Amino acid sequence: MVGRVGPKKGKPIVLAAHYDTKDIPGFVGANDGAGGTAAVLEIARALRGVKGLPPIRFVLFDGEESRDDAKDFYTSGLRGSKPYARRHAKRIRALILLDFVAEKGKMRIPREASSNLQLWSRLRAAARKVGAQSAFPDEVSGEVLDDHTPFLRRGVPAIDLIDFTFDCWHKTCDDLSAVSARSLDYTGEAVTQMLLDFRK
Numbered sequence: 001m002v003g004r005v006g007p008k009k010g011k012p013i014v015l016a017a018h019y020d021t022k023d024i025p026g027f028v029g030a031n032d033g034a035g036g037t038a039a040v041l042e043i044a045r046a047l048r049g050v051k052g053l054p055p056i057r058f059v060l061f062d063g064e065e066s067r068d069d070a071k072d073f074y075t076s077g078l079r080g081s082k083p084y085a086r087r088h089a090k091r092i093r094a095l096i097l098l099d100f101v102a103e104k105g106k107m108r109i110p111r112e113a114s115s116n117l118q119l120w121s122r123l124r125a126a127a128r129k130v131g132a133q134s135a136f137p138d139e140v141s142g143e144v145l146d147d148h149t150p151f152l153r154r155g156v157p158a159i160d161l162i163d164f165t166f167d168c169w170h171k172t173c174d175d176l177s178a179v180s181a182r183s184l185d186y187t188g189e190a191v192t193q194m195l196l197d198f199r200k
Contacts, residue, residue, distance in 0.1 A: 013054060013057070015056060016061060016095060030176050036103070039101055039191070043188055054198045081147035081150050084150075095157070098187065100166050103163055109161050115153055125194075
């Protein structure tokens, strides 16, 4: 955990990202790693001091990209989220994972197939309120094994914000030229509103 807002007691909503990136010479990971991390930190800042919030925890995982590509991803990757889920899943209300959320251009993040439908509906409702609905279309993409997966497997409702059509995935072009402040703003505004909507 890197921070929290709201009461200390109660089952928290966890907002998460992974801060590690692929070990490739010259690779930056501006979207795949840094984008989600930046959004989590800024949302935490925006919610600081807001009254009436439920317990919210901000968590940055390491080890999502540290894996042996020749082996099963769930077995060799997710080295930060798997132990965190093992230890805390029973006490977590929901998890929102921010992964590829900063892509330049017209960002479109459909619901990742394993993501919880009820949570996704809440996100889309929040996105409509802040004018970011175009970034979260009423569409479904394929299932992705990601840092939300260990929580889903332990019964925690979780969603993964990931546009897995990102052309620079694990390529050196995933640098600052591949990311957009507008995309980060859409993500940040929608997720912040979603968390505000959990207020009593």
